Amino acid sequence: MLEMKNINKAFGDRIIYQNFNLTIQDGETLGIVGPSGAGKTTLLRMITGLEPIDSGALLLDGQPIDPYRNRADAGKVGVVFQDFQLFPHLSVLANVLVGPVYAQKTDRAAATQAATALLDQLGLADHAQDYPYQLSGGQQQRVAIARALALKPAVLAYDEPTSALDPAMTTDVAQLIKGFATQGMTQLIVTHDMPFIDQIKPRVITVGGKDNAQTTA
Amino acid sequence: MNWQYIGSILPALLSGTKITLIIFLGTLVLSIPLGILVSVGLRSRFKPLVWLLDGYVWLMRGTPLLLQLIFIFYGLPVIAIYFDRMSAVFLAFVLNYAAYFAEIFRGGLQAIPQGQYDAAKVLKLTPWETFRLIVLPQVVKNVIPAVGNEVINLIKDSSLVYVLGIGDLLRAGNIASARDVTLVPLVLVGIVYLTLTALLTWGLRSLEKHYAYYR
Numbered sequence: 340m341l342e343m344k345n346i347n348k349a350f351g352d353r354i355i356y357q358n359f360n361l362t363i364q365d366g367e368t369l370g371i372v373g374p375s376g377a378g379k380t381t382l383l384r385m386i387t388g389l390e391p392i393d394s395g396a397l398l399l400d401g402q403p404i405d406p407y408r409n410r411a412d413a414g415k416v417g418v419v420f421q422d423f424q425l426f427p428h429l430s431v432l433a434n435v436l437v438g439p440v441y442a443q444k445t446d447r448a449a450a451t452q453a454a455t456a457l458l459d460q461l462g463l464a465d466h467a468q469d470y471p472y473q474l475s476g477g478q479q480q481r482v483a484i485a486r487a488l489a490l491k492p493a494v495l496a497y498d499e500p501t502s503a504l505d506p507a508m509t510t511d512v513a514q515l516i517k518g519f520a521t522q523g524m525t526q527l528i529v530t531h532d533m534p535f536i537d538q539i540k541p542r543v544i545t546v547g548g549k550d551n552a553q554t555t556a
Numbered sequence: 557m558n559w560q561y562i563g564s565i566l567p568a569l570l571s572g573t574k575i576t577l578i579i580f581l582g583t584l585v586l587s588i589p590l591g592i593l594v595s596v597g598l599r600s601r602f603k604p605l606v607w608l609l610d611g612y613v614w615l616m617r618g619t620p621l622l623l624q625l626i627f628i629f630y631g632l633p634v635i636a637i638y639f640d641r642m643s644a645v646f647l648a649f650v651l652n653y654a655a656y657f658a659e660i661f662r663g664g665l666q667a668i669p670q671g672q673y674d675a676a677k678v679l680k681l682t683p684w685e686t687f688r689l690i691v692l693p694q695v696v697k698n699v700i701p702a703v704g705n706e707v708i709n710l711i712k713d714s715s716l717v718y719v720l721g722i723g724d725l726l727r728a729g730n731i732a733s734a735r736d737v738t739l740v741p742l743v744l745v746g747i748v749y750l751t752l753t754a755l756l757t758w759g760l761r762s763l764e765k766h767y768a769y770y771r
Contacts, residue, residue, distance in 0.1 A: 387678050388677065388678065389674050389677060389678065406678075410680055410682065413677060413678055413679075413680045414678055414679060414680040416678075417678065418674075418675075418678045420671055420674070420675060422671060424669070424671040424672060424674065424675040425675075426672065426675070426690055427694065427770050427771065428693045428694055428697070428770050437676075437679055437681070437689065437690075438679040438680060438681075441679075441681055441685050441689065442679055442680030442681055442685075443680070470769070470770045470771075471770075472770060472771040486679070487678075490679065490680065
């Protein structure tokens with residue numbers, strides 16, 4: 340269970356979150372929606388440690404975590420970035436291996452076996468030696484998902500997962516996320532694409548607007 | 557063409573070429589890592605360091621390398637700081653070229669999207685791992701053409717050591733030309749420089765091709 344308790348966040352004079360609370364239960368898929376500039380991505384960046392929290396607590400299974408300052412807590416929430424941010428100079432397999440081999444110091448042979456299984460599960464087995472530029476947008480996104488899952492995160496977060504895809508691909512992503520939900524994966528989807536959310540039908544909270552500061556989910 | 561004459565001056569020219577190559581390789585090996593370090597320092601949040609490094613780059617790029625050579629070898633002894641000829645050459649060349657390389661690498665670093673650092677952070681990479689595994693390989697690819705230009709310039713700039721009386725390729729040719737009143741040594745010097753720059757151009761193109769495996 341991931342919890343945000345009494346979170347405050349401001350950029351200069353602009354208050355983005357004030358005493359904000361959020362709970363994501365284990366195995367739950369949560370959609371965070373709202374207009375552009377509402378602070379959805381800021382929320383995701385705070386949870387994943389890419390943005391500092393001004394005050395408040397981030398708890399994972401009741402234990403406080405601080406992925407912004409503490410590297411041991413990084414990776415507990417995996418991220419699939421809006422523009423994927425794959426490493427262009429590394430093959431698909433090497434992209435997936437970076438976390439386990441270098442950060443978790445997993446034995447390379449064991450990590451390769453796990454990464455290959457992950458790529459196979461995501462339909463990318465034939466692309467393990469390809470480079471990101473050789474893949475379609477949808478395939479690149481699945482590599483980004485595999486790379487995030489390789490660290491076995493407690494929560495998998497997606498930042499605007501449909502923004503870099505053509506409309507035909509969004510149904511595939513929705514199916515993938517629904518499949519993960521069925522397997523009991525805890526997921527967080529930040530998006531402003533309501534038709535996409537309607538395909539997945541997760542619990543949804545809205546951020547932004549004048550009552551953003553008091554939002555409690 | 558008097559082959560016997562060419563044969564007689566060839567040892568001096570080859571000896572000069574050796575000195576030219578020592579200056580070239582020594583400068584390259586020392587100035588590229590120093591340039592990388594300075595480029596990283598230029599992106600530091602510690603402002604006094606940035607000001608210091610900015611000043612260094614400005615000074616080195618804003619004054620002629622010839623002046624720097626003369627200043628170090630002939631100027632500094634005025635305040636009782638002495639360098640032998642080769643030390644003065646390496647000091648001037650390494651400091652000068654590191655400043656140019658620092659600017660090139662700074663541009664290369666700026667071209668790496670913040671998202672690459674973010675992705676590395678959520679994958680739990682340390683700052684050093686991020687630099688070594690993710691950033692540097694991409695920067696190297698980005699800067700090869702610009703670094704290549706500087707490398708070609710360096711082989712030609714090495715002839716400036718003539719002013720310190722070091723027996724490089726140009727000096728060897730010039731002495732033979734003045735002594736024997738013929739253009740042949742200078743033409744040979746030109747051919748050697750052209751051969752060296754042609755080899756470097758070929759090497760740099762091969763390096764570019766090597767890094768073309770991804771976009």
